[in-house]
Amino acid sequence: MVSEIRPDHESDWAAMTQVATLLGVGTPETIRKWCRQAEIDGGKRPGVSTEESAELKRLKRENAELKRANAILKSASIFFAAELDRPQR
The missing domain is CATH 1.20.5 (Single alpha-helices involved in coiled-coils or other helix-helix interfaces)
Structure with a gap:
């Protein structure tokens, strides 16, 4: 969702904040962590x-x-x- 709405926002954080609101997640930090983990799982970022x-x-x-x-x-x-x-x- 973040990547889909990112072009409509001035920053990644703004897009994550919007997704957090849409999903009813308490904080955009949770969305940020999910995005980072998805990048790791996809091989785009180093990590476990x-x-x-x-x-x-x-x-x-x-x-x-x-x-x-x-x-x-x-x-x-x-x-x-x-x-x-x-x-x-």
């Missing part, structure tokens, strides 16, 4: 794309889950190793 960001979040969650599972397995192995070291009756 939406897809890359989502993949990074997924990998961080997976890494945390694997660390928890590893801690549980370490605790279990210590417990069972101690059981094996105890003298049998």
Whole structure:
């Protein structure tokens, strides 16, 4: 929308303000961020794309889950190793 109405305004900010009003978005800053992210996703601006960001979040969650599972397995192995070291009756 911003690119469509940009020629009718004196600046990008004015166009973003108009779009924010039309969409009922509280602040034109939100529209500015959306525009910048669209430029990144389109390869027109450097930065982390939406897809890359989502993949990074997924990998961080997976890494945390694997660390928890590893801690549980370490605790279990210590417990069972101690059981094996105890003298049998």
